[in-house]
Amino acid sequence: MRLSGRQISCIRGGRGVFAGLDFEASSGDVLAVVGPNGSGKTSLLRLIAGLLVPAAGSVLLDGGEAERTLPEQAHYLGHRDALKPALSVRENLSFWRDFLGGAAGDAEQCLTAVGLGHATHLPAAYLSAGQRRRLSIARLLVVRRPVWLLDEPTSALDTAGHKLFVGIMREHLASGGIIVAATHTPLGIEARELRMGGPA
Ligand SMILES: Nc1ncnc2c1ncn2[C@@H]1O[C@H](COP(=O)(O)OP(=O)(O)OP(=O)(O)O)[C@@H](O)[C@H]1O
Numbered sequence: 001m002r003l004s005g006r007q008i009s010c011i012r013g014g015r016g017v018f019a020g021l022d023f024e025a026s027s028g029d030v031l032a033v034v035g036p037n038g039s040g041k042t043s044l045l046r047l048i049a050g051l052l053v054p055a056a057g058s059v060l061l062d063g064g065e066a067e068r069t070l071p072e073q074a075h076y077l078g079h080r081d082a083l084k085p086a087l088s089v090r091e092n093l094s095f096w097r098d099f100l101g102g103a104a105g106d107a108e109q110c111l112t113a114v115g116l117g118h119a120t121h122l123p124a125a126y127l128s129a130g131q132r133r134r135l136s137i138a139r140l141l142v143v144r145r146p147v148w149l150l151d152e153p154t155s156a157l158d159t160a161g162h163k164l165f166v167g168i169m170r171e172h173l174a175s176g177g178i179i180v181a182a183t184h185t186p187l188g189i190e191a192r193e194l195r196m197g198g199p200a
Helices: 041-048 089-100 107-113 129-142 159-174
Strands: 002-012 015-026 030-034 056-062 074-077 147-151 178-182 192-195
Touching: 002 041, 015 030, 015 041, 015 056, 015 178, 030 041, 041 074, 041 147, 041 178, 074 129, 089 107, 089 129, 107 129, 129 159, 159 178
Parallel strands: 030 178, 030 192, 074 147, 147 178
Antiparallel strands: 002 015, 002 056
């Protein structure tokens, strides 16, 4: 499987953010998108996820499921955790499992895998920042998709959480997955850098 972008330009609010961007990542690859604030890291992830339309250029996934679009084969985890505070931890994950559809795993098992097995009945509003991030990571496990688009995935994670997440990323890569992660801090896993310039 190969994810590639060719000559992508991004315009936001009428202003050019980046132009002529090329990238490529194959099964088992991690692409770390790095660069200063405002250089377009989040915008690039959102372009790949189909949440933004490029002003020019294209993004392609070769070797995926022919009948599904790239966004349908990708998980996008934003830097803000998309949780419903009044729902329990388990209900939040069940919501995402039903919303995303496809082959779904067991919610309890996924919550245990991210270290939230003890908190499944707690309202999400009670979670700490690191626990919220762990719950977001559980979404990657409950519905399997080959392309992971992660915005600052390790923010708020403690050392144990970071280590756990590295293990989860490794398993995903070993099963042929691709990770594109915007980050200001080392991911703790071998990655190729895609360096974004300053604001255009
Ligand atoms: N909804 C929007 N409307 C207009 N401009 C936007 C919008 N969202 C982002 N931008 C602009 O696009 C540019 C790139 O933003 P983006 O969030 O992609 O950068 P980033 O590299 O991820 O930054 P950071 O390191 O701070 O997270 C910034 O100048 C930002 O102000």
